Amino acid sequence: MTHIPTEQATAAASGAAATEQFRAKQRTETTDVDTRRVDTLVTALLTATHDIVRRHKVTYAEYDALKSWLIKVGEDGEWPLFLDVWVEHVVEEVANEDRVGSKGTIEGPYYVPGSPRLPAETTLPMRENEPGTPLLFQGQVRSVDGSPLAGASVEMWQADDDGFYSQFAPGLPEWNLRGTVIADATGHFMIRTIQPAPYQIPTDGACGSLIRAAGWHAWRPAHLHLKVSAPGHRLITTQLYFDGGQYVDNDIATAVKPELILSPTATGQGNDHEVTYDFVLDKA
Numbered sequence: 001m002t003h004i005p006t007e008q009a010t011a012a013a014s015g016a017a018a019t020e021q022f023r024a025k026q027r028t029e030t031t032d033v034d035t036r037r038v039d040t041l042v043t044a045l046l047t048a049t050h051d052i053v054r055r056h057k058v059t060y061a062e063y064d065a066l067k068s069w070l071i072k073v074g075e076d077g078e079w080p081l082f083l084d085v086w087v088e089h090v091v092e093e094v095a096n097e098d099r100v101g102s103k104g105t106i107e108g109p110y111y112v113p114g115s116p117r118l119p120a121e122t123t124l125p126m127r128e129n130e131p132g133t134p135l136l137f138q139g140q141v142r143s144v145d146g147s148p149l150a151g152a153s154v155e156m157w158q159a160d161d162d163g164f165y166s167q168f169a170p171g172l173p174e175w176n177l178r179g180t181v182i183a184d185a186t187g188h189f190m191i192r193t194i195q196p197a198p199y200q201i202p203t204d205g206a207c208g209s210l211i212r213a214a215g216w217h218a219w220r221p222a223h224l225h226l227k228v229s230a231p232g233h234r235l236i237t238t239q240l241y242f243d244g245g246q247y248v249d250n251d252i253a254t255a256v257k258p259e260l261i262l263s264p265t266a267t268g269q270g271n272d273h274e275v276t277y278d279f280v281l282d283k284a
């Protein structure tokens with residue numbers, strides 16, 4: 001079922017919202033980077049760029065195309081989208097290479113902190129007739145030593161059945177399909193939601209132009225986003241995907257890992273599906 005938004009979702013509108021979210025996060029986190037690190041990293045980036053120009057004999061026409069495109073990324077507010085789709089997965093790989101618990105993956109541009117707090121057995125905030133296949137997502141949060149993490153926080157956000165995120169696409173209630181679930185005394189949670197649809201990167205902005213110019217596709221497989229945390233443990237940011245789903249094997253954001261693929265089963269009630277997934281958190 002497709003709902004008709006009164007306003008069209010645009011690259012510039014979701015880009016502006018993502019840029020604003022990122023700025024709000026930066027105000028609460030320090031961003032100072034050591035001078036010597038800046039020198040090392042920027043020199044490495046420029047040297048790699050110079051190598052590309054020489055090796056591929058980049059022309060002035062191509063250099064100017066790059067310049068106009070970079071200007072457009074900023075105008076469209078698509079720096080968060082561009083970086084999270086094409087760069088973040090390697091930053092995540094490096095940041096989490098020493099973990100022994102559950103796998104993480106990228107956060108992406110559409111996280112909003114402070115979603116409604118919900119009990120261990122709950123339904124994510126959704127519209128009265130939220131379209132989509134009902135999904136019961138349940139599991140347990142444990143420490144690497146196997147002990148259950150009572151009161152762990154399971155924060156979830158996801159696209160709806162049309163592939164839209166609340167707070168970034170028009171016409172959706174605030175916090176739709178977003179919530180912070182507090183696990184019970186044995187670390188268990190049971191969350192009713194709907195299966196999200198695959199997500200298409202906005203096609204009318206700078207990232208869309210790049211995708212067309214390069215002959216790529218603009219899709220991410222359907223996914224649930226999660227941040228799972230507990231006192232004394234390292235927060236994990238992750239995503240879960242659906243076995244056999246479109247684009248699971250060719251995610252534009254390169255963020256799928258085999259450990260993150262769910263196989264929900266039909267419950268026998270209507271079209272309802274259910275799946276169990278446990279989280280194991282590394283110690284802080």
Ligand code: MBD
Nearest residue numbers: 084085107108109199253
């Ligand atoms: C998404 O929904 C997403 O998760 C990422 C990483 C990039 C763009 C859209």
Ligand code: FE
Nearest residue numbers: 108110199225
């Ligand atoms: Fe997403």
